[in-house]
Amino acid sequence: MNQRSFRIAAATGCALLAAGLTPVCAGSAQASPGTAGRVTAPLADAVNIPWLSGPVVVAHRGASRVAPENTLAAVDAADRQGFKWVENDVQQTRDGKLVVMHDPTLARTTDARRVFPKRAPWRVRDFTAAEIARLDAGTWFGKRYARERVPTLAEFLRRMEDHDLRLLLEIKSPQLYPGIEARIVKELAGAGWLDRGHVRRRLVVQSFSARSMQTVHRLVPDVRTGFLGNPPLNELASYTRYVDQINPQLSKVNAQYVAAVHRLRGVHGRRMEVFAWDVPLGNHARIASAYGFDGVIV
Numbered sequence: 400m401n402q403r404s405f406r407i408a409a410a411t412g413c414a415l416l417a418a419g420l421t422p423v424c425a426g427s428a429q430a431s432p433g434t435a436g437r438v439t440a441p442l443a444d445a446v447n448i449p450w451l452s453g454p455v456v457v458a459h460r461g462a463s464r465v466a467p468e469n470t471l472a473a474v475d476a477a478d479r480q481g482f483k484w485v486e487n488d489v490q491q492t493r494d495g496k497l498v499v500m501h502d503p504t505l506a507r508t509t510d511a512r513r514v515f516p517k518r519a520p521w522r523v524r525d526f527t528a529a530e531i532a533r534l535d536a537g538t539w540f541g542k543r544y545a546r547e548r549v550p551t552l553a554e555f556l557r558r559m560e561d562h563d564l565r566l567l568l569e570i571k572s573p574q575l576y577p578g579i580e581a582r583i584v585k586e587l588a589g590a591g592w593l594d595r596g597h598v599r600r601r602l603v604v605q606s607f608s609a610r611s612m613q614t615v616h617r618l619v620p621d622v623r624t625g626f627l628g629n630p631p632l633n634e635l636a637s638y639t640r641y642v643d644q645i646n647p648q649l650s651k652v653n654a655q656y657v658a659a660v661h662r663l664r665g666v667h668g669r670r671m672e673v674f675a676w677d678v679p680l681g682n683h684a685r686i687a688s689a690y691g692f693d694g695v696i697v
Contacts, residue, residue, distance in 0.1 A: 455694035467540035496528035
């Protein structure tokens, strides 16, 4: 889809969700917030997409409707379609390397079952980086992607840099990988992603783990962070000590919940943001307007 098509979709879209399907605030319990990290001065301007008014639009796992998710091909496709932001998922191999993969196992999006038939359940953490590099991460999506591999975080960052894209990085299941936050920070620093320009405008780190976001904030206080989920209203204020965003699933929140988040200031002194996920592309502008979202992960 080109930029003109995106504008048309944003302007027209489909009819907004029917009243009977309007989500309500779930308020489910989340990880208990702990000790907050250091607080620094407020960051600069909020992120925005130059060619699309309204919310920030993030390509979920890259342009995963037209290319295999979390691959370099999905990054290239996101760039071609006019996205400025890409979301990815980072996990750790048995030998401590960082790879871009959503599922805790390799079974769904690679040919691990065929290459390593005796290694069930094919968990990411049970394989070395060299073993994962052997896998085909594209054929499951389409034959034209048969040469796609599972990228390392370093490879992913380089491709993002090539396209001048912005990154919403999710630390996936950090409880499985003690110390992964420090390894990610080291990788980001080595790739130049912790300089002033990237930190101010091109990087957000998020996770379903409150403890993980506390750790990231402690290690790199300037980096913007987001909590994935919808904490109960009476607990929202405690998250402001270490995150800038609350990023829920669309079906778990309503406009009143978003407004409650917006009344708070995040760790960098700016109004807390809400980036919702599972938002349908094409109807995203209308939904974002109705709910008050700052960003949508489509």
